[in-house]
Amino acid sequence: MHILVFSDQHPESSGGAQVSIRLQRRFLEAAGHTVTVCSPRMHQAHDDDPNYLDTPSMPITLDREYAMTVPGRLTDRWLDARLAALPPVDVVHVQADFWQAITAYRYAERHGIPAIHTMHNRMDVGIEETMPAPQLVIGALSWWQHRVLKPRLSTLPTGVWAYLQEFAKRAAVVIAPSHHFARVLRENGVTGDAEVLSTGVDDAVLDEILAERAAEPTAPHSLPSFVWIGRFSHEKRLMEFLEAVRLARVDAVFRLYGAGLLLGKAQAFVAEHDLADHVVFVGRVSYQDSLRAIADADALVQTSIGFETQGMTVFEAAALGTPPIVSDPNIAAELPAESIWQPADGSVEALAEALRQAVAEIVSGTAPVVAPELAHTLRQSTQTTRLIALYEAALGGPGSE
Known part of the structure; x- marks a missing residue:
């Protein structure tokens, strides 16, 4: 399989999701699969890799470690042109919740490819802790999502959980990295059947x-x-x-x-x-x-x-x-x-x-x-075996085991 992973931040930047992506990629490649990671270009010195696909971006933190890419037609065209030179994508794995998530679903739906979404971000707490005027930020994200990801599928009132449900309804499989986060997603109406798949240890x-x-x-x-x-x-x-x-x-x-x-x-x-x-x-x-x-x-x-x-x-x-x-x-x-x-x-x-x-x-x-x-039980090999089974289920359709 060729798995196209989308991340809001470059895999060489610091953060738990980035560690998870790097580790998953290595074990998937060891199992014989191809993994391309699509993330915003990083504006700080970092290790490069031919399987990184860095979308045009702008820095969003003072240390220039984190960046964002604006979803839309320009990014779509840029992405399609570069992926045309690579083997056909079989599965889109969304490991993002913001700009790259929107870009990921636009790509998956444009090309008729199933998407799996690992929801890493406790957005209700994260936005409150890290952003000024959090309600304004949530409103802006929801407006942005509705503008470039159509039609609207969420059935919840506008807010963090509706924003996440919009993605969940477009995914063949939703993954939560812990039982407690799966419970949060369920209790807030995002999805009732998230698969629990933790990041393992190398x-x-x-x-x-x-x-x-x-x-x-x-x-x-x-x-x-x-x-x-x-x-x-x-x-x-x-x-x-x-x-x-x-x-x-x-x-x-x-x-x-x-x-x-x-x-x-x-x-x-x-x-x-x-x-x-x-x-x-x-x-x-x-x-x-x-x-x-x-x-x-x-x-x-x-x-x-x-x-x-x-x-x-x-x-x-x-x-x-x-x-x-x-x-x-x-x-x-x-x-x-x-x-x-x-x-x-x-x-x-x-x-x-x-x-x-x-x-x-x-x-x-x-x-x-x-x-x-x-x-x-916490080894990455154990988790990767389960992840591949989820990819295969997504490719096999609703009736797949």
């Missing part, structure tokens, strides 16, 4: 790390070691995490992996509160290095609440046997309660108390133990 990297640990167990850290991985942005609750570290006053090391607009503010906070001996800003690292960092740590800390549709780092930690502190109760419910720490509520004080508890249990040797069998 089998080869997982096997390599686990084999290394079995052959040569690592010595305990001199101080409990925690990792936090993500964009340095408000919705990830980076500053709340640092405030919890300050309140906890524990003798531990917290390594932060990632980059973003809050880096300067976070560094200033650490300097102001004399936390430099405990907080280390590592920067962005490769996927492999981030997994090694998780495996080397005593615990992972997840801090966003209500924003993540999967919480990839939590699943990666579980697969690697590293217990996580999980702030989001929806993500926590996806894993066995005995394998995680969970703050009592969403407050900074509760997170600080969870950090104290984790440090005490790590030091005493009573930290949660992650069930080893999770490593198998």
Whole structure:
């Protein structure tokens, strides 16, 4: 099969959906399929790839990492001209919710190709957290969608859920990356039958790390070691995490992996509160290095609440046997309660108390133990086998098994 994947942001930019796309692509190619990723051209230095199809774009963030493409006839013509030189597309996989989603459905409907849609974005929370005048943004998105994607199919009142339902009604299959997000889509009328398919962990990297640990167990850290991985942005609750570290006053090391607009503010906070001996800003690292960092740590800390549709780092930690502190109760419910720490509520004080508890249990040797069998169910090979079956079902039509 030739699978055409659409993403709102370039796969080489930072973000969980981008990691998911890169990983899925590699495993689909290993299974003998061709994958082309269509995303807005990135206005920052990045690795290039002949299977990236970068649509003309404009930067939308100050650091120029993220960009947007305007859907419409000009983009349609540009896309058709470039895809004409490639093997015929069999399946369109929409892994976008904004401009590229609209472009994806225009392409799929223009060429009579089935579309599968993985809904990565908790739009109701995401727009509220990241955009000024969120209701105005939602209204503008809905107007834009109705203008360039016709006829209107949604039966819900105009809003976030109608916007997503418009896509869902055009998709042969809708995928949610977690049970809790599938429930959100169902409860809000977007779709009642979303397939749950999480992003897995790279089998080869997982096997390599686990084999290394079995052959040569690592010595305990001199101080409990925690990792936090993500964009340095408000919705990830980076500053709340640092405030919890300050309140906890524990003798531990917290390594932060990632980059973003809050880096300067976070560094200033650490300097102001004399936390430099405990907080280390590592920067962005490769996927492999981030997994090694998780495996080397005593615990992972997840801090966003209500924003993540999967919480990839939590699943990666579980697969690697590293217990996580999980702030989001929806993500926590996806894993066995005995394998995680969970703050009592969403407050900074509760997170600080969870950090104290984790440090005490790590030091005493009573930290949660992650069930080893999770490593198998969370492998990307397992998820890719299921994804290919969904592609085949979409190609076979409604009666396909």
